[in-house]
Amino acid sequence: MTKEEPSIKKSLTILIPEGVVATPILTTVTKLVQDYGLGLYLSTVQNLRLLDIRAEDELEIREALAAVGAELKGPGKFPLPKICVxxxxxxxxxxxxxxxxxxxxATFKDRGPVKPKFKIAISGCPAxxxxALLADIGIKATRAGLEVYAGGKGGPFPKIGRRIAKEADDAMVLGIIERLVAYHAAKTEKKQRFAKLMDEADFPFPEI
Ligand code: SF4
Incomplete structure (x- = not known):
């Protein structure tokens, strides 16, 4: 058996807020897939990834997507929350x-580059x-209001987030995200998951 490295093929990821695809983007993606012989992958975080892009086609594909307002994944972008319906x-x-x-x-997306890498998830009920409990910032709805969790992660060493707020409303959640993102930015040189920050002495929220 030879030890050939598998070559990574070129792809572009289209950000799909809330996992809801606007019709012009869907139509354009369908046409691009047909015209350029691309593959299409629905990512685990509700985005659309165009696969197998040839180098000579990339610019045209990018232009076609930009023309319908499709935003591509890239460094420094505020993470789209992964949500249930x-x-x-x-x-x-x-x-x-x-x-x-x-x-x-609307509150955070255009606030300039954010440091990687944290994820946000929202769940509409305790199911x-x-x-949401495996996200860096997780929001879970309960009958008593919103709960916020911090420091969750998946991967090879998964962690359940720590509950840092309960019986919250939307405004409180936005305020908590604001503080968490600022804290993460201040404590992060290049990139870092929240799980590594949870035991810092000055972490801004106790477990409740
Ligand atoms: S069961 Fe709850 S968490 Fe699951 S999709 Fe419905 S509202 Fe969302």
Whole structure:
């Protein structure tokens, strides 16, 4: 058996806030897949990834996507919350997860580059279908209000997030995210998950 390194093929990831694909983007993606013979991957964080892009086609593909307002994944971007469908589409849902995600993005998305790497997830009820307890910042809806968890992660050494707020409303959650992101930025040189910061003496939130 030869030890050939597998070559990584070129791909582009289109950010899809709330996992809801706008019709012009969907139409353009369909056409690009057909015209350029691309593959299409639905990522685990609700984005669309165009696969097998030839170098000579990349610029045209980027231009076609930009023309319909598609935003591509790139360094420094505020992470899109991974969400479940929430109460508009699930009988168990207690909150409109899409609305909360939009509120978070409207507040933070254009605030300049953020340091990697933290993830945000929102779950519409305690079933936590979007794995909010395994996110750096996880929001879980309960009948008593929103709970916020910090420091969760998946990967080879998964960790459940620590609950740092309960009975919160949207405004409180936005304030908590603001403090967490600022703390992460101050404590992070290049990139870092929140799990590494949870036991710092000055971590801004106790477990509750
Ligand atoms: S977390 Fe709750 S609201 Fe969200 S999809 Fe799962 S069961 Fe439905």
């Amino acid at each position: 929430g109460r508009n589409y699930c009988n168990l849902g207690l909150i409109d997860t899409m609305a909360l995600s939009k509120k978070i993005l 936590v279908c979007s794995d």
